[in-house]
Amino acid sequence: MPPKHELSGILFDMDGVLYNSDHLIAGAVDAVAWVQAQGIPHLFLTNTTSRSRAVLAEKLVAFGIQASETETLTPAAAVAAWLRSIGDGQVVLDSAIAPLNLTASRCSQSSQYNRSLA
Numbered sequence: 001m002p003p004k005h006e007l008s009g010i011l012f013d014m015d016g017v018l019y020n021s022d023h024l025i026a027g028a029v030d031a032v033a034w035v036q037a038q039g040i041p042h043l044f045l046t047n048t049t050s051r052s053r054a055v056l057a058e059k060l061v062a063f064g065i066q067a068s069e070t071e072t073l074t075p076a077a078a079v080a081a082w083l084r085s086i087g088d089g090q091v092v093l094d095s096a097i098a099p100l101n102l103t104a105s106r107c108s109q110s111s112q113y114n115r116s117l118a
Helices: 028-037 053-062 075-085
Strands: 010-013 042-045 091-094 107-110 115-117
Touching (some): 028 042, 042 053
Parallel strands (some): 091 107
Antiparallel strands (some): 107 115
16 A cells, blocks of 8 residues: 555646656656655646547556546536536536537537537
8 A cells, every 4th residue: 555645735737747748857757656656635637628538538648657538537527526516506617619518507608609518
């Protein structure tokens, strides 16, 4: 069993910390592997909205970093988690961008798109 650390967890920013565009940053694979071997909770974090969590996790795996979709946090995933955490009720997302594919109970989006998200 890996030793316990005082860290509650680590958030790895992806682009600019683990890689730059399509180039792996030196030491990234070893750093993530060490964190994983120590059993330290971690997530891979990004502010991109143009790619899915699955695509981002696949990119990390292609670089040699063990990662999964569930370990990847994107703005859309954060919003979906927040919507689930607030429970039942009406929530309106006012946005000019295309509808997000969120899972939330009784949630709707207003803007040029006004439809229920499921």
